[in-house]
Amino acid sequence: MTEDEGTPGDAGSGDAHERPVALVTGAGRLAGIAAGIAVRLATDGFDVATTHWSPYDERMPWGRQTADVERLGEKLRAAGARTLAVEADLSLPGTPGDVFDAVNERMGPVTVLMMCHAESVDSDLLSTSVESFDRHFAVNTRSSWLLVREFAQRMERPDGSARIIALTSDHTTFNLPYGASKGALDRIVLAAARELAHLRLTANVINPGPIDTGWMSHELRHDLTAKTPAGRLGQPGDTASLVSFLCSPGGEWINGQLLCSDGGINS
Template sequence: MNGDQDVTNNRPVALVTGVGRTVGIGAGIAARLAASGWDVAITYWGGYDERMTWGPDTGAPEAIVKSFAGRGLAVEADLTDPAAPAAIFDQVEERLGPVTALVMSHAESVDSGLFDTGVESFDRHFAVNARASWLLIREHGLRFKGAHGTGRVIALTSDHTVGNLPYGASKGALDRITRAAAHELAHLGITSNVINPGPIDTGWMTDQVRDDCLAATPLQRLGTPQDTANLVEFLCSEKGQWINGQLLMSNGGFA
């Protein structure tokens, strides 16, 4: 936690999941919200980055939290554990207060297709991308204490499926869960939307993938974490209140 900040302020609290790397989309979102008046809690899971080609970004969660303008908290949590969402909310409420905005940027993403996907990998993708997201949204609804119309749920999705079967399928489930929340949390005044940011290079792109994405994007540049963070900031603001139950494409026209 960033202990140098005033703990008596009235800044609303945002919980942003999947913030394990300084170059990630989650880190960009968390920093943008912190700069625009939110206290921000982040979650991360070092075990995931250790399995990925980019490797762990040692000390990144603590550095991200330390950079916040307001109070911050980093919580390490394995979202394959069904008990993790409630435990996360317990820690955030104890240290920062009740959550107003839940932004889910966590993901399990390991490429495999119809024939080479293992059952264990398939189940892990659904546990992290779909089940944990459902449990986080449910926890948010059970605990929400804010004024009607101020609550937010935002999820990041993808339409990538070919050669990435369990990731794409579980993200499809995430879309349905999040959009259903727009109706099932309506009595609480919580809006719920999904953002598809398109391909954003946070260290995973090969030269060929980068060239292909550039060729398919009318603006002739790759998306950045800041592009997604700008939309999240707007949706979390009072001006974004009327956008609800939507799957928003924020990808520069990528086709």
Template structure:
């Protein structure tokens, strides 16, 4: 865990963002956008996941992300954690609360994503996708709800989902389950005044696309460009703001019209 101090720390609410291990990722953009919008931000990362993926690890990302957030006046707490561990949620919140204060906004941007289909997905891979994308998200939402102390109407939960299916079965199925959990939270946490929404950002250029995929996405997107991490981060920041407080229980497609 790493802690860095920023400026103008009075009255800054605290957000917890999961999955911010790569500079090119959506979660990193969310951290910086929230920091710029006046939040202190705790974030999780898990380097071993990136090490086994085609894009590889980004060893300087966490330090750089913290430094950039501090430049926006934020305090940060970076927590390395394997979200497939069912016992990790409480420790994450304890660290963020100790270093930054009570969490007002929970942004679930982590994922396990390994391409495979109906016939070639292994049981181990299927279970890991659900452990990370679904079970961990439920446990983090539950921990957040049990600890939430904010004023009615100030709490926020935002999860990042996907409509991937063909050739990406365990990822798409586990994200579909995440949708249901998030939308349930909008009702079940109503007594706390917490909003809960899911965002489907569509294909986003974070370094995973081949040239062929980029061409196909460009042809299919009415606005004629690839999605950028900042596009999703802008919507997350709005949903977390007072101005986004009337949006609740929604699955939002913020994808340039490709859906």
């Protein structure tokens, strides 16, 4: 795990800050859902720490977005937020603790844990390798459990403002390791709503549906647009709007829920 050069220095001036801290994982691409959520939370008054893992992007069709982490940091700073970008391999069991150590040291205790990170490589029941299956569960499931555990163990002042939110998916066929690991993630986060009730936090899962972040083929874009009642694809801002509400005082009564924010495509 390494802190990204360029943004960490913005976090630690030593001055007192009234802004709460949000940790948004998986924010390596400016076009991604995580980046949209991070900017919205900064606009809402949060300081925002992020994680990313460049080797994952290198394996994906969009490739490594070298400048995106710094560009996201610029957007967060423009919204008045302190920022910290941590490059973190969440397939390793020690990484969640290291991430919280870095954020706590430079920015203070985390109030919102927003988990957007994912390993996502399509394969089916017959073609999935053991290595890929294990990597998906290490990143999507185990690291999420460990992040939730670190968040709970480090909480200093349970005052009703703490939030745990994760992005999930309802994929099943031809996406075995991703869909199965996301299903397990759901159970972990929903369990937190009850098991961590003494911390006065809320824990919810969001299924954002197909969000247009540059991964769709032309044919898929056309098909999904036709299946959505609104006649358009989802945008990162659509998911960010729900996250913003859940993190607000008005969102406190929503707890232990798997929420579909998908424009009605699954209705």
